[in-house]
Amino acid sequence: MDCGLSNIVSRGADFTTAGICGPCRWMSPEVLDPPDDLSDVEEYRCLFTPASDVYSFGMTVLEVVTGAIPFVHRRYDTVVILDVIRGVLPQRPGPEVMSEDLWKLLQNCWQRVPERRPSAAFVESWLNTVYCMDDVKESSKSESSREESSSGG
Numbered sequence: 001m002d003c004g005l006s007n008i009v010s011r012g013a014d015f016t017t018a019g020i021c022g023p024c025r026w027m028s029p030e031v032l033d034p035p036d037d038l039s040d041v042e043e044y045r046c047l048f049t050p051a052s053d054v055y056s057f058g059m060t061v062l063e064v065v066t067g068a069i070p071f072v073h074r075r076y077d078t079v080v081i082l083d084v085i086r087g088v089l090p091q092r093p094g095p096e097v098m099s100e101d102l103w104k105l106l107q108n109c110w111q112r113v114p115e116r117r118p119s120a121a122f123v124e125s126w127l128n129t130v131y132c133m134d135d136v137k138e139s140s141k142s143e144s145s146r147e148e149s150s151s152g153g
Helices: 003-010 041-045 050-066 077-086 100-109 120-150
Strands: none
Touching: 050 100, 050 120, 100 120
């Protein structure tokens, strides 16, 4: 008989209720580990803020770039919840998958203290700047290739 689960359930953990709901792999630490003095669902909803959205957005970017869910190396969501509460970040993808600059942005989105996370406007501006720079680099490469082929080089 497995007494581990019975101990969790008997202590009134929220695993059997709607107290914690949603995709935990994308949820911020303050949402996954709310203060004990929250008295109702409305107070819990107040934990969902623009800062928690930025955290979730960072996880979404990680998923889009890598093609894998956050914390892909973890099988169980309960372990992911513990990792997030303890401040463990997802594993860093290799440099061939994600640039160092993008990884640093994501790490900032995942700051444990919500006030330390960048604003959504900052993240948008940063991404626009990076994409504009990438477009300029691609245009420059294309122009160089055309010049070399037209000069016989």
